[in-house]
Amino acid sequence: MRKQITLLCMMAFLSSLHVTAQSxxxxxxxxxxxxxxxxxxxxxxxxxxxxxxxxxxxVYISHYGRHGSRYLLSGQDYTRPLQV
Incomplete structure (x- = not known):
């Protein structure tokens, strides 16, 4: 009897899932x-x-972000913006 009640409750719960799911x-x-x-x-x-x-x-700030760290290839790439 306990198995039948548990099964009935599970079936009622599972049958209601499709109603609440996003379309x-x-x-x-x-x-x-x-x-x-x-x-x-x-x-x-x-x-x-x-x-x-x-x-x-x-002010307007334009930013193109990427996931993870990215390093420039040469040291000049880091110092060139400072010279501007």
Whole structure:
């Protein structure tokens, strides 16, 4: 009897999983350009940005980051930006 109750509870739980799962198909159908895995560029922000607080000036910083450490090949590559 205990095995039957446990089995019944497991079946009820497992049958409810598909109801709560995310439907990836509707997201891909809505925006197929986002289904390209790692080849997708970050979306650009849309709309107007809020003004900076009083006394501050907005600046633009461009950064192309990579995973992990990358070292330049020669020492001149490190000193050349300092000469500018």
């Amino acid at each position: 990836f198909r509707k997201y891909i159908d809505a925006k197929p350009e986002l289904s390209a895995s790692n080849g997708v560029a970050y979306p650009t922000p849309s709309g107007k940005l809020p003004p900076p607080p009083a006394g501050y000036v907005p």
